[in-house]
Amino acid sequence: MWRSVIAGCGSYLPANKVTNANLAERVETTDAWIRERTGILVRHFAAEGEKTSDLAMAAARAALADAGVDAAEVDLIVLATATPDQTFPATATRVQAGLGCRPGAPAFDIQAVCSGFLYALSVADALIKAGQARTALVIGAETFSRILDFTDRTTCVLFGDGAGAVVLRATPSTGDGGERGILSTHLHADGRHHDLLYVDGGPSSTGTVGHLRMQGREVFRHAVTNLYEVVLEALAANGLQADAIDWVVPHQANQRILDGTAKKLGIDPAKVISTIAHHANTSAASVPLALCEARRDGRIQAGQLILLEAMGGGFTWGSALVRL
Numbered sequence: 001m002w003r004s005v006i007a008g009c010g011s012y013l014p015a016n017k018v019t020n021a022n023l024a025e026r027v028e029t030t031d032a033w034i035r036e037r038t039g040i041l042v043r044h045f046a047a048e049g050e051k052t053s054d055l056a057m058a059a060a061r062a063a064l065a066d067a068g069v070d071a072a073e074v075d076l077i078v079l080a081t082a083t084p085d086q087t088f089p090a091t092a093t094r095v096q097a098g099l100g101c102r103p104g105a106p107a108f109d110i111q112a113v114c115s116g117f118l119y120a121l122s123v124a125d126a127l128i129k130a131g132q133a134r135t136a137l138v139i140g141a142e143t144f145s146r147i148l149d150f151t152d153r154t155t156c157v158l159f160g161d162g163a164g165a166v167v168l169r170a171t172p173s174t175g176d177g178g179e180r181g182i183l184s185t186h187l188h189a190d191g192r193h194h195d196l197l198y199v200d201g202g203p204s205s206t207g208t209v210g211h212l213r214m215q216g217r218e219v220f221r222h223a224v225t226n227l228y229e230v231v232l233e234a235l236a237a238n239g240l241q242a243d244a245i246d247w248v249v250p251h252q253a254n255q256r257i258l259d260g261t262a263k264k265l266g267i268d269p270a271k272v273i274s275t276i277a278h279h280a281n282t283s284a285a286s287v288p289l290a291l292c293e294a295r296r297d298g299r300i301q302a303g304q305l306i307l308l309e310a311m312g313g314g315f316t317w318g319s320a321l322v323r324l
């Protein structure tokens with residue numbers, strides 16, 4: 001039996017910072033509204049010509065360096081994105097070639113919007129457990145600035161660009177619940193809610209890229225409920241209570257969703273990693289961005305039990321329980 005251990009992580013935010021005040025020059029909004037309703041202070045937008053694969057490679061290089069792993073050892077890349085460089089091929093294949101990872105190894109994209117990193121982690125974990133990969137790069141990378149409608153104040157202030165990555169290493173499992181690695185993942189989707197969060201374009205519908213559309217209030221309501229349930233599911237599957245978790249690393253969509261979910265679960269808000277203030281909602285990149293930042297600043301330590309969770313368009317949602 002193999003277990004997937006997070007051997008390293010890395011992240012990248014584009015240099016160009018866009019403050020709430022900058023957005024207020026483009027659309028009818030205020031810094032106070034954005035801060036109070038979302039917790040966002042600033043987001044980063046990719047420069048002209050800077051693509052999702054560029055962000056992904058920067059994060060992946062940092063993750064490989066953190067893990068002390070050479071790119072040539074990578075025998076699987078799973079990249080979560082809703083904003084690929086091109087309709088095809090997969091952005092993961094550009095990352096594979098760009099980083100000098102092992103040619104011939106599988107590399108593919110996963111599309112589950114804001115839950116994408118959880119989906120990617122779960123798929124990579126399954127392939128490692130099946131003995132089909134030894135060293136995997138799992139990446140969440142997005143350039144949401146390219147699909148925002150800057151005349152719609154209800155959405156354009158919420159999102160930013162960024163990337164985060166982890167290196168997973170196959171490690172022999174002793175079956176002991178206290179050992180390091182991914183303990184469980186749980187994934188869900190409910191396609192009946194398509195119209196609450198979607199992009200109004202695509203190759204087989206309009207032939208255009210389209211813009212993000214969201215009924216925020218409705219998404220908010222579903223998010224708290226779904227995240228609450230998927231956390232309980234993870235705890236039950238591992239025979240744990242909420243107080244066993246050292247850190248919750250949630251998708252960074254709205255500070256009020258983080259607070260509301262923690263309250264419903266009876267989890268101390270101080271145990272919830274929040275990085276939304278300085279990168280906004282970066283979709284599939286937000287969970288690894290938050291994870292890497294909290295590891296870098298020493299909050300998350302080796303051996304601790306962390307719970308990752310996310311919810312996004314589709315709807316899709318999921319969780320992963322990991323001992324670092």
Ligand code: UT7
Binds near residue numbers: 217
């Ligand atoms: O990542 C995938 C998951 N996505 C999410 O989880 C997002 C979930 N939703 C949310 O985070 C929140 O619903 C929003 C931040 C999108 C909106 O917050 P809200 O408290 O639900 O506000 P609201 O939509 O109920 O709007 C309240 C008011 C409205 O004005 P009226 O109708 O009360 O006069 C909006 O028109 O705020 C207005 N408004 C704004 N005002 C200033 C909406 N956007 C803005 C804005 N600036 N940017």
